[in-house]
Amino acid sequence: MGFIMDGLDAEAYDRSYSDGELVRRILAYFKPHWPIMVFVAGVILANSLVDALLPLLISRGIDALGDEPSFGDTGWLLVAILLSGVFSWVFNFFNRWFTARAVGDVVLNLREDAFDAVLARDMSFYDEFSSGKVVSRVTSDTQEFATVVTLTLNLISQVLLVLLLVSLMFYINLRLALLTLTITPVIIFTALAFRRVARQTTQQARRVLAEVNATVQETIAGITIAKNFRQEQTVYNEFERVNAQSYRINLRQGYVFSGIFPVLGTVAGIGAVMVVYFGGQSTLAGLVSPGDWYLFVQAIDYFWFPLTSIASFWSQFQLGLSASERVFALVDAEPRVVQIDDQPVSQLKGRIEFKQFDFSYTEQETVLQDFNLTIEAGETVALVGHTGAGKSSLGKLVARFYEFQGGQLLIDGQDIRCFSLPAYRRHLGIVPQIPFLFTGTVADNIRYAKPDASDEEIERIAREIGGGEWLEALPLGLQTAVGEEGRGISMGQRQLVALARVLLEDPAIIILDEATASVDPLTEAQIQEGLDLVLRHRTAMVIAHRLSTIKAADRIIVLERGRIIEEGSHDKLMLQGGHYAELYNTYFRHQSPYFEPSAEQERSSPALLT
Numbered sequence: 001m002g003f004i005m006d007g008l009d010a011e012a013y014d015r016s017y018s019d020g021e022l023v024r025r026i027l028a029y030f031k032p033h034w035p036i037m038v039f040v041a042g043v044i045l046a047n048s049l050v051d052a053l054l055p056l057l058i059s060r061g062i063d064a065l066g067d068e069p070s071f072g073d074t075g076w077l078l079v080a081i082l083l084s085g086v087f088s089w090v091f092n093f094f095n096r097w098f099t100a101r102a103v104g105d106v107v108l109n110l111r112e113d114a115f116d117a118v119l120a121r122d123m124s125f126y127d128e129f130s131s132g133k134v135v136s137r138v139t140s141d142t143q144e145f146a147t148v149v150t151l152t153l154n155l156i157s158q159v160l161l162v163l164l165l166v167s168l169m170f171y172i173n174l175r176l177a178l179l180t181l182t183i184t185p186v187i188i189f190t191a192l193a194f195r196r197v198a199r200q201t202t203q204q205a206r207r208v209l210a211e212v213n214a215t216v217q218e219t220i221a222g223i224t225i226a227k228n229f230r231q232e233q234t235v236y237n238e239f240e241r242v243n244a245q246s247y248r249i250n251l252r253q254g255y256v257f258s259g260i261f262p263v264l265g266t267v268a269g270i271g272a273v274m275v276v277y278f279g280g281q282s283t284l285a286g287l288v289s290p291g292d293w294y295l296f297v298q299a300i301d302y303f304w305f306p307l308t309s310i311a312s313f314w315s316q317f318q319l320g321l322s323a324s325e326r327v328f329a330l331v332d333a334e335p336r337v338v339q340i341d342d343q344p345v346s347q348l349k350g351r352i353e354f355k356q357f358d359f360s361y362t363e364q365e366t367v368l369q370d371f372n373l374t375i376e377a378g379e380t381v382a383l384v385g386h387t388g389a390g391k392s393s394l395g396k397l398v399a400r401f402y403e404f405q406g407g408q409l410l411i412d413g414q415d416i417r418c419f420s421l422p423a424y425r426r427h428l429g430i431v432p433q434i435p436f437l438f439t440g441t442v443a444d445n446i447r448y449a450k451p452d453a454s455d456e457e458i459e460r461i462a463r464e465i466g467g468g469e470w471l472e473a474l475p476l477g478l479q480t481a482v483g484e485e486g487r488g489i490s491m492g493q494r495q496l497v498a499l500a501r502v503l504l505e506d507p508a509i510i511i512l513d514e515a516t517a518s519v520d521p522l523t524e525a526q527i528q529e530g531l532d533l534v535l536r537h538r539t540a541m542v543i544a545h546r547l548s549t550i551k552a553a554d555r556i557i558v559l560e561r562g563r564i565i566e567e568g569s570h571d572k573l574m575l576q577g578g579h580y581a582e583l584y585n586t587y588f589r590h591q592s593p594y595f596e597p598s599a600e601q602e603r604s605s606p607a608l609l610t
Contacts, residue, residue: 011129013333014326022321025328026149029106036102040095041156047091048160052168054084059295095157103149110327111142117331123401124336124361132214137330140209141323148320172292176279180296183271187264201253202322208246215242272297336403341418348427348508349377350539351412352398358406359397367393368562371407380535382544382553384583389559391543395511398541399428411509429507429534433514433543435498437486442471443478445486445497449505461504464533466526470496492523499530510540514549547584556580 017025030037057080115138126134169177219235279296282288288296357371367390375381383391396402397409400416409416416424429449437445446458459478462471470493474480486494502510512531519527528548535542544550551570558566558573558580566573566580573580 011133011329013125013129014329015332017325017328019321022324022328026145026152026324029109030102032109033102033105036098040098040102043091043095043098044157045160047088047095048157048164050084050088050091051161052164054081054088055295056168057081057084059291099150103146106149107142107146110145111138113331114138114142114327117333120335121333122335122337122403123396124403125333127361130210130214132217133210134330135217136210136213137326140213141326144323145320145327148317148324151317151320169296172295173282173288176275176282176288176292176296179278180271180275183267183274187267190263190267201249204249205253205322208242208249211242212239212246215239337400337421338403339417339419339421340415342420343414343418345419345423345427349412350427350508351375351377351410352509352539352541353410353413354394354407355410356407357404357409359393359402359404361393361402366562368404371562371564373557373564375539375541377412377539378537379554380540380542380552382542382550382556383559384544384550384556384580385559386583388561390562391559392513393562395430395513395541395543398509399430399511400424426505427508429502429505429510429538431495431498431502431510431512431534434491435486435494437482437489437494437497439482439484441476441479441481442474442489442497445482446478446500446504449501453504458500458504462500464503465496465500465530470523470526490519490523492519492527495519495527496523496530499527499534502534503530508538510534510538510542512540513543514545558583 057077118134118138166177166181169180215238219239275296279288279293283290283293352373352375354368354371354373357368357373358366359368359371360366371390373394383394385391393402397404398411398416400421411419411424438448442462443455443458446462447453450457455478462468462478471477474489474493480489482488482494482497486497489497512534514531528546531549532552534540542549542553544553544556550556553570555567556570556573557564558578560579566576566578568576574584
């Protein structure tokens with residue numbers, strides 16, 4: 001019986017765990033909280049004893065009424081029944097109070113582990129898998145885990161209550177006790193029959209919820225584009241499709257879980273009829289006292305409900321097991337970037353060497369093959385070439401975001417895989433093409449590179465770029481709120497914040513993917529001044545889009561399909577009249593009126609005249 005639907009297949013990093021494995025992993029999270037759990041177990045035991053005592057008190061009262069009891073005996077019986085109810089409430093209160101505390105602590109730890117796994121995953125992981133689905137595992141699935149833990153603790157209480165009642169029934173009347181238990185195997189077998197279907201439907205329910213989360217997140221992230229191209233209806237139709245899919249699967253899940261209880265209730269009802277009939281016959285024959293017969297009839301409610309809960313537990317338990325399985329799969333996902341050592345990095349000069357280097361994103365997509373390049377310490381290298389030439393890949397590889405398949409990548413003569421990654425990345429400054437700013441102020445975002453930086457240090461760094469004139473354009477200067485993803489300030493201002501952030505970090509190696517957004521001449525000049533500051537005396541790999549940056553580079557590397565086809569200075573490459581000259585003529589020549597080719601360059605490069 002399958003419910004697989006389009007888009008709801010397991011992720012590539014998902015794995016199957018046995019119920020035993022999952023339970024052991026869950027219990028491991030409770031180990032640090034064993035004192036609370038021991039206390040909860042004691043409270044559960046006491047609560048179960050009180051609950052089992054209540055029907056016994058009532059049955060003894062019924063027998064006592066037949067013997068013309070005194071007012072005092074009746075009064076003591078009523079007080080005992082009242083106290084049992086009070087103690088039951090008290091024990092139940094402490095049970096739920098401390099259970100909520102223990103479960104909250106466990107979910108806190110599990111969610112921290114899941115979020116730590118999110119941070120530990122390689123960039124290739126996020127290239128392949130939807131961030132919205134990952135978010136669903138960290139939030140929704142960990143919360144569902146709390147449900148299964150609560151179910152487990154309730155199960156302990158139910159099991160204790162059943163064991164006490166069974167012991168009591170056997171003590172009172174062996175024949176009726178055996179009759180009561182006759183139907184028990186049927187209930188357990190019926191409940192376990194739902195187990196496989198329940199596991200399958202709950203897995204699909206978790207995946208479709210992740211699909212809904214991913215759709216909503218992607219829509220919000222791209223809402224500007226959707227509105228710009230008037231695609232609101234298309235986006236809504238896509239959400240409607242995913243939401244309808246979620247509705248159908250959740251409906252099926254509801255059928256499964258709502259169907260089990262009527263079936264179990266019917267089976268339990270048959271058992272109750274048997275006990276009432278045969279118990280009544282035994283009472284009329286004088287084999288069982290009226291009080292004992294009442295005890296068995298009353299015990300049906302106290303016995304069948306816990307037994308039904310225990311039997312149906314495995315079906316409900318699949319909800320939590322499915323959720324925990326998805327969380328543990330995220331935690332256990334194998335990293336692709338693997339370091340072979342964990343050497344500390346005190347200081348870097350910044351010499352970068354690619355030696356017979358091979359890299360592919362996938363088996364079908366070779367980006368670099370037998371690639372060789374050396375960038376000297378303190379050298380600025382501009383990488384140019386058409387889209388797909390491998391420019392961005394080189395920067396991501398130096399940042400150790402991806403694993404390479406062959407050759408060597410050496411930093412100051414050492415294999416990059418030998419470094420402690422956190423220590424190594426402290427010496428890297430990365431400026432993406434579209435700078436990402438976090439919600440907060442401009443100062444907060446600059447301080448992101450160095451959390452312990454003082455306000456004075458941040459202001460000094462910010463004012464080094466363009467003399468600080470760009471801060472005057474901000475309503476509150478460094479305390480201006482940037483909004484979500486930096487949307488509260490202009491793209492040019494975001495670039496200046498990103499440059500200030502890197503300048504504060506003072507890295508040995510800079511990886512810069514220049515933004516192509518158009519900005520006003522003043523901001524352009526400020527950005528260029530910021531670039532000059534950031535690149536000065538540092539090793540720099542620049543995926544260059546501005547002619548000014550390209551011309552200022554110590555060396556220009558021209559890439560085509562992962563190969564170096566030309567390299568040299570701007571003037572040298574223009575004189576050659578090759579691929580770079582064509583790129584210049586196509587993309588850079590009219591970029592700025594301040595950078596026109598010389599007459600000699602015009603004559604020497606026929607491509608410029610086409």
